[in-house]
Amino acid sequence: MRWRQYKIARERMVREHVYNRGVRDPRVLEAMLRVPRHLFIGRDAGIEAYADHSYPIGFQQTMSQPYMVAFLTEELRLSGEETVLEIGTGSGYHTAVLATLSRQVATVERVPELAKRAQEVLRDLLFSNIDVTVGDGWKGWPEKGPFDRVLLTAAAQQVPRALLSQLSDTGFLLGPVIRADGKQEIVRLIRRGGKVEIERLIDCSFVPLVRDGKRKPRSTPAESGVSGA
Numbered sequence: 001m002r003w004r005q006y007k008i009a010r011e012r013m014v015r016e017h018v019y020n021r022g023v024r025d026p027r028v029l030e031a032m033l034r035v036p037r038h039l040f041i042g043r044d045a046g047i048e049a050y051a052d053h054s055y056p057i058g059f060q061q062t063m064s065q066p067y068m069v070a071f072l073t074e075e076l077r078l079s080g081e082e083t084v085l086e087i088g089t090g091s092g093y094h095t096a097v098l099a100t101l102s103r104q105v106a107t108v109e110r111v112p113e114l115a116k117r118a119q120e121v122l123r124d125l126l127f128s129n130i131d132v133t134v135g136d137g138w139k140g141w142p143e144k145g146p147f148d149r150v151l152l153t154a155a156a157q158q159v160p161r162a163l164l165s166q167l168s169d170t171g172f173l174l175g176p177v178i179r180a181d182g183k184q185e186i187v188r189l190i191r192r193g194g195k196v197e198i199e200r201l202i203d204c205s206f207v208p209l210v211r212d213g214k215r216k217p218r219s220t221p222a223e224s225g226v227s228g229a
Helices: 003-021 026-034 046-050 066-075 093-101 112-124 161-165 222-227
Strands: 055-058 061-063 083-087 104-109 130-134 147-152 167-178 184-192 195-204
Touching: 003 026, 003 046, 003 066, 026 066, 026 093, 055 112, 066 093, 066 167, 066 184, 066 195, 083 093, 093 104, 093 112, 093 130, 104 112, 112 130, 147 161, 161 167
Parallel strands: 083 104, 083 147, 104 130, 147 167
Antiparallel strands: 055 061, 167 184, 184 195
C-alpha cells in the first residue's frame, strides 16, 4: 500500500473520528495527522489501522481507538514543556503522539516483547525524547520523576499511590478507573500539595491494569482508592 493512501486514511481518521467527535485542540489534531498509526500494529493491517476501533497487538493487549487516544491527549492539556509518565506502552502509538506534544516521555510496559517492538518503531521514527522501560506500572518510574502528567492506558481498580507521589505539584494523573459497580470512567486526579482533587470525565472501556501478570484485587471501591491516595 502506498504512502499516499495511508496519508488519506489518517486525514479521514482525524476528520471523522476525532474532530467531528469534539476534539478540537489543533496541536492534538496535527500530532495525529503526523504519527503513522499503521506502523505500530505489528502486522500489516492496511488502512484498517485508521478505523475508529481498538486493535489487538498481542499478549491480550490492544491499541486504543483513535478517538480515545485523541480525547485523552487533549485532556492532558500539553503545552510542549511537560514531562509525561505513560503507564502501559502497548504498541507505542500513543507514546509517539505524546512525544510529539511534550518535552519528555517516560513509558513503562510490563510485557518485554511489546516494549521491544515499540522501542524499535519509535527509534525508526527518530523520536529522541522517549525513554522506554520494562517494569511494574504500579510502581511508576520514580528515577525519572517528578512528572507533570501521568497517563494510565489501562483501567485501575485502585489508583496506585506511587503514581500520585511521582506527580509534581499541580500536576495530574489521567486515565480509566473501575468503579464499584464494575463500570469504567476516565478521571483526572490533580495533586495540590498533600491533597488530591478528582474530576470525573466520561465512561470508557479499557483492558485492566495488571500487576505481576494478575489483576490487582479490589480491597476498597475505586472511589476510596482515589481519595485515599
